[in-house]
Amino acid sequence: MSDLIEHGQLFIGGVPADPAGTEVIEVVSPHTEAVIGRVPHASRADVDRAVAAARTAFEEGPWARASLEERIAVVTRVKDAVAARHEEIARLISAQNGSPYSWSVLGQALGALMVWDAAITVARGFVFEERRAGVLGPLLVRREPVGVVAAVVPWNVPQFTAAAKLAPALLAGCSVILKPSPETPLDSYVLAEIVAEAGLPEGVLSILPADREVSEYLVGHPGVDKVSFTGSVAGGKRVMEVASRNLTRVTLELGGKSAAVILPDADLEAAVAGIVPNAWMNNGQACVAQTRILAPRAHYDEIAERLTAAASALVVGDPLDPATQVGPLVARRQQRRSLDYIAIGQREGAKVLTGGGRPAALEKGWYVEPTLFGDVDNAMRIAREEIFGPVICLLPYGDEEEAVRIADDSDYGLSGSVWTSDVAHGIEIARRIRTGTYSVNTFSLDMLGPFGGYKNSGLGREFGPEGFSSYLEHKMIHLPQGWDGERGGDGERGGDGGQG
DSSP states (O other), rough: OOOOOOOOOOTTTTTTOOOOOOOEEEEEEETTTTTTEEEEEOOOHHHHHHHHHHHHHHHHHGGGGGGGHHHHHHHHHHHHHHHTTTTHHHHHHHHHOOOHHIIIIIIIHHHHHHHHHHHHHHHHHHHEEEEOSSSSEEEEEEEEEEEEEEEEOOOHHHHHHHHHHHHHHHHHHHHHEEETTTTHHHHHHHHHHHHHTOOOOOTEEEEEOHHHHHHHHHHHHHHHEEEEEOHHHHHHHHHHHHHHTTEEEEEEEEEOOOOEEEEETTOOHHHHHHHHHHGGGGGGGOOOOEEEEEGGGGGGHHHHHHHHHHHHHHOOTTSSSSTBBBBSSOOOHHHHHHHHHHHHHHHHHEEEEEEOOOOOOOOSSSOOOOOEEEEEETTTTTSSSSSOOSEEEEEESHHHHHHHHHHHSSSSESSSEEOOHHHHHHHHHHHHHHOOEEEEESSOOOOOOOOOOEEEESSSOOOOOHHTTTTTEEEEEEEEETTOSTTSSSOOEEEOOSSO
């Protein structure tokens, strides 16, 4: 992308609006290190305007009172437009954060499309109102929209995480202020166009690119009823602290240091082929990446050799080149972070099996070679701390009990996988490890099931009915004995989704 992309307005309450301030965000290509875009930097005054519009829309507007089918119709138009523009979205994201274009098409744009589609499926089958036989008499239990949502999304998968929050929130009847990362604001303007054309009512959605200071102001705003945040553990703790001042509900999807466990009976060729793209996915900038690979000592040398060959063969280069498998990191600070961890790993005694520095052929750009460390001990910092770059650890283990202990010995618990010829046994391993998402002989993240983490990997869940319900409040209505009205007799599946 060579043309400079400039936007002079924000998207507040569903319409383009001049920013209150003059500060600008410059978007820098991680490949060329040149400025590729400029957008307004939202200010606290812009947050106030957006929250006011959202509150008015929620309390007085038609969206929260619309039927579920009316909301589904609008969200379906959003989904269809994302599908139609998915290549444009993928290119924009790759240009901003360095994701390989081939991965952006699948993981950024089409991944977001799947999130929108799955949320519609969940909403259609969701029980918004049901009758229960209470201890003291009949009850009517309702689920109503939580209110105004602040959705704070990261730079690594901006459209995917935006969809993970927007789709259920909008289908539930909430109003939303979406806060994109300053590294990746350009694709959010495409989303603004899509939502406006889909017919979302005035006030329901605002999109405010901004830095941490303004994000913190949004999270702590008394007009916000719920915060959904995806980001670092440190960021999640700060969100929780600030939101607690108003007892604002929070969902936190945070970091990971996930383990791929190769059991002695695994098909090693299939295991390595399945693990490598999910270890170095999105240039290693993925919270669910399989960044610790556990190998039985009896097969350690062969696994190390296979992984080294596969990692060394990964194509590094221009993220917009369809042949690229590993692109640049999003910012110079991320490149420096990965290189610092590589130095730390070497000082700790781990062995660099491949990679370990900048690619010699790439003079510009924030690149780091796909790096594999061998002889890693789980007590090392490179095994315990989230690097968020293309740096992977190979750890040996003795017996299966040790493998489970190592996999579970982490401050994180977001993802993981096990590779074995015995699927039933793999399921047993999955049941033993305290992590939110687990795969047997594959890696997957299904949008119809709950996604989230144990321990420092977060609070709450996204996707599935579990994630959908986090955008709803539960109300209990006591009914007189003997009343047998029509509404809510056996539960309204996909019925009255409105709050009125």
